[in-house]
Amino acid sequence: MREPDAGLVAASAVTERCRGGLAACCVVTGAIFSAAAGLLRGPVPDEPAASAVPAAPAALATTPFEFIAVTIGRNDTLDQVFRRLQLQISDLAELRQLPDVRRSLDTLRPGDVIQLTHLDGELRSLTRRIGATALLTITRAGQGFAANVFPLPYRVEQRRLQGAVSSSLYGAVNAAGGTDRLAVALADVFKYDIDFINSVQPGDRFTVAWERRVHDEQTGVDGDILAAEFVNSGRSFRAVRYVMPDGRADYYTPDGRPVRKAFLRFPVDFARISSGFSLARRHPILNRVRAHRGVDFAAPTGTPVKAAGAGRVVSRGAGSGYGNVVVLSHGNGVTTLYGHLSRFARGLAVGDRVAQSEVIGYVGKTGLATGPHLHYEYRVNGVHQNPARVTLPKADPIPERLMADFRTRTTPLLAQLDAPAQLAAAGGQH
Numbered sequence: 469m470r471e472p473d474a475g476l477v478a479a480s481a482v483t484e485r486c487r488g489g490l491a492a493c494c495v496v497t498g499a500i501f502s503a504a505a506g507l508l509r510g511p512v513p514d515e516p517a518a519s520a521v522p523a524a525p526a527a528l529a530t531t532p533f534e535f536i537a538v539t540i541g542r543n544d545t546l547d548q549v550f551r552r553l554q555l556q557i558s559d560l561a562e563l564r565q566l567p568d569v570r571r572s573l574d575t576l577r578p579g580d581v582i583q584l585t586h587l588d589g590e591l592r593s594l595t596r597r598i599g600a601t602a603l604l605t606i607t608r609a610g611q612g613f614a615a616n617v618f619p620l621p622y623r624v625e626q627r628r629l630q631g632a633v634s635s636s637l638y639g640a641v642n643a644a645g646g647t648d649r650l651a652v653a654l655a656d657v658f659k660y661d662i663d664f665i666n667s668v669q670p671g672d673r674f675t676v677a678w679e680r681r682v683h684d685e686q687t688g689v690d691g692d693i694l695a696a697e698f699v700n701s702g703r704s705f706r707a708v709r710y711v712m713p714d715g716r717a718d719y720y721t722p723d724g725r726p727v728r729k730a731f732l733r734f735p736v737d738f739a740r741i742s743s744g745f746s747l748a749r750r751h752p753i754l755n756r757v758r759a760h761r762g763v764d765f766a767a768p769t770g771t772p773v774k775a776a777g778a779g780r781v782v783s784r785g786a787g788s789g790y791g792n793v794v795v796l797s798h799g800n801g802v803t804t805l806y807g808h809l810s811r812f813a814r815g816l817a818v819g820d821r822v823a824q825s826e827v828i829g830y831v832g833k834t835g836l837a838t839g840p841h842l843h844y845e846y847r848v849n850g851v852h853q854n855p856a857r858v859t860l861p862k863a864d865p866i867p868e869r870l871m872a873d874f875r876t877r878t879t880p881l882l883a884q885l886d887a888p889a890q891l892a893a894a895g896g897q898h
């Protein structure tokens with residue numbers, strides 16, 4: 469990589485660029501070329517400094533060879549940027565012809581930085597970030613241009629967050645500074661044991677340790693939860709992530725029992741139980757006292773309905789008061805039923821095998837239903853059980869031969885749940 473050279477980049481009064489900004493551009497550009505050679509192993513290069521040149525007004529005197537970092541303003545288009553900088557518009561047209569590039573080029577947001585190099589108005593290279601995790605770089609190659617997308621280097625940090633729940637888990641995670649994605653992941657870890665819509669209450673609290681892929685100060689992506697605790701009505705649930713030697717990862721209690729169960733207790737996310745299991749209730753449409761041998765989950769039409777457990781489709785059709793209904797058989801005499809669906813998952817047919825959590829249909833109000841909800845039944849040898857209470861079969865435990873490894877790997881993760889204060893960032897480099 470060549471050092472920025474003031475002789476190469478003659479300063480222009482109009483663009484008000486400073487050496488610091490230019491140097492930052494060069495660092496990034498250099499990083500791109502290193503990445504191209506597969507050599508980039510270091511930490512994240514600095515973002516182009518905030519002092520990067522704003523989109524300059526017209527009448528720019530072009531110099532023979534320049535680096536320019538343009539910060540996109542409101543309503544800016546690349547056409548305008550090219551015209552302002554007196555770059556050849558025909559080059560831009562050519563860039564847009566490159567496969568898969570047009571969209572990445574034309575999706576501009578205020579504050580985006582686009583780095584350009586040109587020689588006398590002829591574009592040599594263009595670089596911009598795509599989302600939080602990749603860099604698009606286009607360089608002149610022979611007669612035309614070549615485009616490449618490079619994943620941005622990142623480092624993995626471990627983070628920890630604690631919070632108390634006042635109304636919802638989502639609100640609590642947000643209030644503590646976590647993202648929606650983290651809240652969803654946390655609910656997902658404990659979904660077998662805790663009904664986050666119906667049974668969370670004030671006084672509940674959580675602690676979560678997770679990985680975050682950090683690209684720079686501003687951007688990062690939440691990765692896996694490593695360990696978590698949720699205290700629900702005074703009862704503590706703990707889970708820790710363990711990766712088997714074959715690469716399969718799952719969550720376990722601290723003593724190695726699986727958190728996951730062979731069945732989901734709630735086959736719809738974000739639903740409210742609108743009617744529980746009862747041997748005598750007044751049916752809202754038939755107006756007769758009838759047993760309600762399932763649980764109704766109120767949720768908007770179109771909410772995905774998931775197979776509660778791995779199994780086989782034994783029935784799929786429109787029948788009786790259940791409207792569009794799917795019945796799955798899970799072995800050991802267990803069957804589950806999903807009624808009032810607005811539609812079935814595409815291609816779902818009798819005889820198909822489905823995995824746990826696979827979407828089999830969507831909430832609706834077909835059949836005898838006053839509003840959109842899922843009617844869900846869990847039967848053992850033909851006898852209806854209360855799915856909210858039945859003891860669900862467990863998923864496979866950790867094999868005994870892996871228990872020593874499990875303890876070695878998970879002890880430090882679980883320790884984070886008891887750490888008194890925020891842990892310092894740690895983790896390797898990628």
Ligand SMILES: [Zn+2]
Pocket residue numbers: 743760762763764842843844
């Ligand atoms: Zn029902």
